[in-house]
Amino acid sequence: MQVSYFETARYQVPPTVPAEWPVPPGAYDPETGAKAYQGMVDRVRHVEELGFDWVSLSEHHYSPRILTPNIAVSGSYIAAQSKTIKIAILGPIVSQSNPVQVAEEMAMLDTLSNGRLVFGMLRGTTNEYLTFDLNPAEARERTTEAMELVLKAWTEPQPFGWQGRHFQFRTVSVWPRPLQQPLPPTYSLGTSRESCEFSARHHIGLGVSFAPFEVVAKSTRYYRQECARHGWEPTPEQMLYRANILLAETDEEAHDLLEKQRSGPAAFPMRAGVRDALLKLDQRNVAGEARTPNVGGSLPTSFYGSPDTVVEQIKRCREEVGVGVLDLAFQNPGAPDTGRLMQSLELFAEKVLPRIRDV
Amino acid sequence: MKVSYFETARYRAPRSLPVEWPVPPDAYDREAGTESYRGMIERMQFVEELGFDWISVAEHHYSPNRLTPNPVVSAAHLAAYARKITIAVLGPIVSQSNPVKVAEELAMLDNMLPGRLVVGMLRGITGEYLTYGLNPAEARERTTEAMELVLKAWTEPQPFGWQGRHFQFRTVAVWPRPRQQPHPPTYALGTSRESCEFAARHHLGLGVSYAPFDIIAKATRYYRERCAEHGWQPTPEQIIYRANILIGETDAEAEELRAAQRRARQAFPLSEGVRDALLQLDIRNVAGEARTPNVGGVLPTNFVGAPDTIIEQIKRCREQSGAGVLDLMFQIPGSNDLSFLMRSLELFGKKVLPHIREV
Amino acid sequence: MTQAGEAFREGYVETDGFRIRYMEAGKGPAVVHLHGAGGLRLTRGHDLLSRQFRIIAFEMPGFGTSPENNRTRDLPELAATMAKAVAALGLDQFNLMGTSFGGKTALWLAAQHPEQVRSLVLEAPAAIRPAGSEPPAGSPEEMARRLYAHPERVPPMPPPDPAVREKQARLVARLRGPDRDPELEARLQRLAVPTLVLFGTVDRVIPPNMGHFYKELMPNCNLVFVYDAGHAISTDRPEAFAEVVADFIERREAFVISRTETVIHP
Numbered sequence: 001m002q003v004s005y006f007e008t009a010r011y012q013v014p015p016t017v018p019a020e021w022p023v024p025p026g027a028y029d030p031e032t033g034a035k036a037y038q039g040m041v042d043r044v045r046h047v048e049e050l051g052f053d054w055v056s057l058s059e060h061h062y063s064p065r066i067l068t069p070n071i072a073v074s075g076s077y078i079a080a081q082s083k084t085i086k087i088a089i090l091g092p093i094v095s096q097s098n099p100v101q102v103a104e105e106m107a108m109l110d111t112l113s114n115g116r117l118v119f120g121m122l123r124g125t126t127n128e129y130l131t132f133d134l135n136p137a138e139a140r141e142r143t144t145e146a147m148e149l150v151l152k153a154w155t156e157p158q159p160f161g162w163q164g165r166h167f168q169f170r171t172v173s174v175w176p177r178p179l180q181q182p183l184p185p186t187y188s189l190g191t192s193r194e195s196c197e198f199s200a201r202h203h204i205g206l207g208v209s210f211a212p213f214e215v216v217a218k219s220t221r222y223y224r225q226e227c228a229r230h231g232w233e234p235t236p237e238q239m240l241y242r243a244n245i246l247l248a249e250t251d252e253e254a255h256d257l258l259e260k261q262r263s264g265p266a267a268f269p270m271r272a273g274v275r276d277a278l279l280k281l282d283q284r285n286v287a288g289e290a291r292t293p294n295v296g297g298s299l300p301t302s303f304y305g306s307p308d309t310v311v312e313q314i315k316r317c318r319e320e321v322g323v324g325v326l327d328l329a330f331q332n333p334g335a336p337d338t339g340r341l342m343q344s345l346e347l348f349a350e351k352v353l354p355r356i357r358d359v
Numbered sequence: 360m361k362v363s364y365f366e367t368a369r370y371r372a373p374r375s376l377p378v379e380w381p382v383p384p385d386a387y388d389r390e391a392g393t394e395s396y397r398g399m400i401e402r403m404q405f406v407e408e409l410g411f412d413w414i415s416v417a418e419h420h421y422s423p424n425r426l427t428p429n430p431v432v433s434a435a436h437l438a439a440y441a442r443k444i445t446i447a448v449l450g451p452i453v454s455q456s457n458p459v460k461v462a463e464e465l466a467m468l469d470n471m472l473p474g475r476l477v478v479g480m481l482r483g484i485t486g487e488y489l490t491y492g493l494n495p496a497e498a499r500e501r502t503t504e505a506m507e508l509v510l511k512a513w514t515e516p517q518p519f520g521w522q523g524r525h526f527q528f529r530t531v532a533v534w535p536r537p538r539q540q541p542h543p544p545t546y547a548l549g550t551s552r553e554s555c556e557f558a559a560r561h562h563l564g565l566g567v568s569y570a571p572f573d574i575i576a577k578a579t580r581y582y583r584e585r586c587a588e589h590g591w592q593p594t595p596e597q598i599i600y601r602a603n604i605l606i607g608e609t610d611a612e613a614e615e616l617r618a619a620q621r622r623a624r625q626a627f628p629l630s631e632g633v634r635d636a637l638l639q640l641d642i643r644n645v646a647g648e649a650r651t652p653n654v655g656g657v658l659p660t661n662f663v664g665a666p667d668t669i670i671e672q673i674k675r676c677r678e679q680s681g682a683g684v685l686d687l688m689f690q691i692p693g694s695n696d697l698s699f700l701m702r703s704l705e706l707f708g709k710k711v712l713p714h715i716r717e718v
Numbered sequence: 719m720t721q722a723g724e725a726f727r728e729g730y731v732e733t734d735g736f737r738i739r740y741m742e743a744g745k746g747p748a749v750v751h752l753h754g755a756g757g758l759r760l761t762r763g764h765d766l767l768s769r770q771f772r773i774i775a776f777e778m779p780g781f782g783t784s785p786e787n788n789r790t791r792d793l794p795e796l797a798a799t800m801a802k803a804v805a806a807l808g809l810d811q812f813n814l815m816g817t818s819f820g821g822k823t824a825l826w827l828a829a830q831h832p833e834q835v836r837s838l839v840l841e842a843p844a845a846i847r848p849a850g851s852e853p854p855a856g857s858p859e860e861m862a863r864r865l866y867a868h869p870e871r872v873p874p875m876p877p878p879d880p881a882v883r884e885k886q887a888r889l890v891a892r893l894r895g896p897d898r899d900p901e902l903e904a905r906l907q908r909l910a911v912p913t914l915v916l917f918g919t920v921d922r923v924i925p926p927n928m929g930h931f932y933k934e935l936m937p938n939c940n941l942v943f944v945y946d947a948g949h950a951i952s953t954d955r956p957e958a959f960a961e962v963v964a965d966f967i968e969r970r971e972a973f974v975i976s977r978t979e980t981v982i983h984p
Contacts, residue, residue, distance in 0.1 A: 037467075076432045077439055077471050097457075112436050132457060159421070168492065169491065173420075181389070
């Protein structure tokens with residue numbers, strides 16, 4: 001099993017800052033922000049030393065919670081300050097981006113990091129539809145078309161035009177190209193039927209997230225079936241699972257912390273009127289079965305307990321879901337600083353990592 | 360006088376390349392691309408040591424000639440290596456970008472470079488209209504609206520909506536904010552009446568480029584007049600002049616090199632049919648006087664000669680144009696010999712720089 | 719929706735010893751169309767283009783209801799016949815569009831008469847093919863799966879006459895030439911006619927990655943991918959097809975310059 005550390009450029013939010021997304025930017029404190037990016041670099045160096053395989057970043061907007069609106073920029077900054085760790089961009093929200101620009105930025109990043117890029121393409125969490133005014137009804141189709149255009153922009157040898165449904169370009173000719181050939185390790189991120197089918201058709205990986213094992217297992221199963229239909233079989237590394245983890249010295253301690261977390265705030269809480277409207281409009285599915293979108297809610301913690309317990313959970317996850325990469329969001333419930341986070345990372349590296357290499 | 364080194368991530372093609380823009384991406388050599396970014400870092404460290412004040416990067420696409428399709432991504436990489444030099448992003452092509460995204464990524468960058476980011480906002484050279492399909496008839500208006508939205512996104516304390524002519528957003532709430540408050544030193548780039556007026560109205564700097572002193576002096580004069588109308592006076596540092604420089608040990612050597620340069624090829628040549636169509640559609644002006652757009656042509660070299668000659672030229676430039684920052688594009692005539700570039704930088708750093716500080 | 723091609727009227731031209739049928743509609747600059755291996759089939763794409771151009775879609779000798787063509791020996795000869803047919807209509811300058819097999823024919827015609835062809839549009843051209851590729855054959859359902867990105871969206875067509883199909887298949891097999899034709903490719907390197915090559919991203923007859931070869935060979939060529947279209951682009955995505963083709967015919971290589979207005983509110 002390979003392990004990725006999900007880094008969010010933690011900004012220490014003072015309690016006076018409103019929780020509702022979008023968060024008023026007037027509350028931004030430049031000193032705290034500068035510390036957040038410095039902390040990001042420190043943690044990346046630390047997990048690189050601890051033996052984590054990847055560090056992952058994801059695109060989020062309008063909130064101090066995840067301070068990386070353009071992850072190519074933070075990825076490029078990190079690439080300059082790390083040596084061996086893979087930089088997993090999971091991922092740019094392609095549905096609301098200019099896909100050619102995404103292809104350009106990622107190719108730059110792959111080159112700047114000397115071929116350490118791992119790349120996932122994302123439809124975006126429901127709240128992000130508001131960021132650049134993406135019509136929820138078009139989100140799915142735009143994501144699929146954008147993913148296809150990114151791949152085309154990386155592989156076509158000659159300048160070309162793109163006569164899409166949602167995107168139109170008469171001149172595409174990306175310089176530089178990615179360093180890794182033919183593509184950096186690339187994933188479509190999502191549990192949906194469409195994600196699974198796209199990945200299978202294009203021989204790329206699948207990234208699922210946060211839902212319990214039995215739910216994400218539906219997706220990975222469907223993905224493998226689709227791959228077989230297209231005449232190939234994905235490796236375990238081509239399936240990644242992003243999940244929350246709450247690691248403590250003992251199960252009791254972890255349990256207490258989990259209770260504390262349950263009473264904590266959601267990541268992107270929204271005003272009721274907007275949330276309810278989005279809930280009605282956003283169509284999501286797991287391998288074709290409809291699911292309720294998560295709008296402003298909390299996400300489950302899939303791994304929690306002492307190192308022994310977490311090792312067992314990871315083994316079960318591998319058996320049930322088949323994934324070969326875990327992308328872990330280390331939880332830090334109720335803590336005012338990142339001290340506990342650093343402890344959990346070390347604990348994980350010492351007591352979990354060595355025991356799951358052969359899982 | 361402050362001096363900026365314009366860095367283009369010079370790509371040294373191992374085999375001869377097609378000339379026409381856009382350049383077919385299958386001509387891209389990955390080793391050469393990696394080397395060009397490595398060289399970018401080395402040159403930055405070199406000019407930082409020599410005492411250059413800024414290093415500048417610019418947005419260009421679809422060509423090995425400037426390997427920086429997103430200059431913020433390269434700047435974030437450079438930021439990790441920079442110790443004291445200011446990084447000038449001159450500039451993102453705001454007319455064809457998502458201005459909110461530009462505001463977000465520049466704010467991220469500003470937090471990575473404590474107090475050492477400078478920003479210019481650009482309409483883009485004529486050929487770049489083809490990159491993402493920008494209608495030439497709209498380029499001017501979109502630039503103005505985009506610049507205004509970037510500034511608003513950096514300074515509005517509360518989430519807001521933008522009901523523009525060309526851009527529309529219902530939710531804008533940029534996190535992080537820039538570290539420099541209210542925003543980094545910002546320039547409108549261009550000689551046009553509209554650029555000058557925009558910069559004067561918003562108390563921004565003005566960046567002009569390449570044309571001879573007497574032409575750019577028209578723009579800077581107009582800019583200062585407009586500033587006076589708005590009740591303020593720009594400092595010399597608020598006027599940047601980007602220009603080509605060809606420095607030799609002696610005037611005779613520099614003149615010989617200039618002859619070699621005349622035979623050199625253009626940076627972004629277009630096919631004739633496209634060039635002619637663009638020439639008809641692109642409307643440009645200098646402080647209100649119409650000028651012919653430069654489409655795929657060669658740009659003049661404004662500073663040529665031995666160090667002493669160049670010092671005199673710089674003095675004259677300061678007198679005529681009032682620019683307090685020179686952003687210099689060092690020429691390597693007739694070849695792609697980087698050792699020549701390094702020698703030029705050194706010569707400039709040692710023999711020119713100390714003598715123009717008081718200019 | 720009306721049947722595709724309803725506005726087109728039938729005509730015949732006698733030339734080169736053949737009686738050649740064509741369908742015509744619209745006013746404006748002339749666009750001559752040469753069909754694919756399956757014969758002349760008017761699409762929504764033709765309808766849309768006929769709003770702006772005079773579309774003349776030929777049925778080449780040996781296709782459709784015309785008698786079996788045992789006379790034409792190769793594609794250059796077929797192209798020469800079609801050039802005569804165009805001349806017989808009194809056109810000395812025209813835009814030329816070719817689909818698949820007709821794309822290869824159109825390339826030969828343009829190579830023979832470059833001064834007459836104002837612009838050249840190639841819809842999923844079959845002039846450069848992967849080794850060993852075969853034109854689509856089989857049941858109507860199998861044909862539809864090869865030709866269209868979404869066969870279920872294409873209205874059912876009357877079953878083809880097996881005699882016509884066999885006659886056409888024999889002719890195509892005889893004329894289509896090698897997968898890579900050095901003689902044609904040598905001509906293309908000198909063919910300066912502004913050319914637009916279109917491929918659907920899910921073309922299951924000729925892989926869309928054949929597109930770049932045209933751009934590499936021809937001095938004034940543009941390549942455009944039509945997203946989510948199969949081999950029959952003008953049936954799968956008629957609006958997307960007609961928009962880019964009309965723009966190209968009107969402005970040729972300058973069609974890369976956007977004139978899309980992005981003003982939301984004045």
